[in-house]
Amino acid sequence: MRKARITDLKKIINIIENAKKSLKKDGVDQWQIDSMNEKFLLGQIEVDKAFVYEDKGEILAYCFLSDEKEEAYRPWEDDFEGKIPLTIHTFAVNARATQKGIATRLFIDIIRHAEKNSFDALRIDTHKDNFKMRGLINKLGFRKIGEILIDEEGAKKPRICYERLL
Numbered sequence: 141m142r143k144a145r146i147t148d149l150k151k152i153i154n155i156i157e158n159a160k161k162s163l164k165k166d167g168v169d170q171w172q173i174d175s176m177n178e179k180f181l182l183g184q185i186e187v188d189k190a191f192v193y194e195d196k197g198e199i200l201a202y203c204f205l206s207d208e209k210e211e212a213y214r215p216w217e218d219d220f221e222g223k224i225p226l227t228i229h230t231f232a233v234n235a236r237a238t239q240k241g242i243a244t245r246l247f248i249d250i251i252r253h254a255e256k257n258s259f260d261a262l263r264i265d266t267h268k269d270n271f272k273m274r275g276l277i278n279k280l281g282f283r284k285i286g287e288i289l290i291d292e293e294g295a296k297k298p299r300i301c302y303e304r305l306l
Contacts, residue, residue, distance in 0.1 A: 141249035144190035144202065151199045152181055152192065159232035163270065170267035173293050176230075184230065191253075193246040200237040201246045204230040205253070212288045213263065213301055219285050220303050222261020226254045231264070231273070247280050255306050262306065265290070265299040277302050 144152060160171045184190040184204045193201035206227045213220070213227075228250060233242050254262055265288055266273040282302035289296040 141191050141193050141246060141253065143188065144185045144192045146182070146185055148192055148199055149178065149182060149185065152185075152190075152202045153178055155199070155202050155232050155234050156181065156230070158235035162235065162238075163267075166269070166272070168267050168269045169297075170270055175293055181230075190230075191250075193242060193249065199234065200242045201233045202230065203228055203232075203246060203250065205250065207259070210263070212265070212290050212299075213285075215288065216285045216301060220261065220263070221305055222259075222263070222303060224259050225261040225263045225303070226250075226257075226259040228262060228264040243276055244280070247276070251304075251306065260306055262304045263301060265301040268298065268300055274300070280304065 156171070156176065160176070163170050164172060181190075189206060190202070190204050192199045193203075206229055207225075208227075210227055231243075231246070233246070250262065262282070264277060264282065266277065268274075282304040285301045285303055287298050288301045290299050291297075
């Protein structure tokens, strides 16, 4: 895992666009919005919190890690155990690399990164129908906290949030 660079943008866009198509094919109403576009991803890279998982020069996955308090998580703040969390956003694997353990490897790298940088917990949220991500989250020891509402282009959409202590 390494920090994403602006020169990675086209490859990251491709990963995200394919992830959108995969979610739609699975019947998951997640990421089916116009604002998750080049400008959005460039903004993530520019704040220096975007990461890629790379193997032999090929970008196989992408994520954005936020150390800011998430407003959507506020209703559950008393239920979270971690006090210095790192939140995982925009997590996606290259379509050619799915079913090869890349998502798990990226999560392991995220855990190491969080521990190295003194975070005490990881947080993540996903759509209730995103069975692939929910399976991965459960496999990696995350605890379901509850339902949150996120703002998607002005509409409040439900997501399930999770936490994993480090």
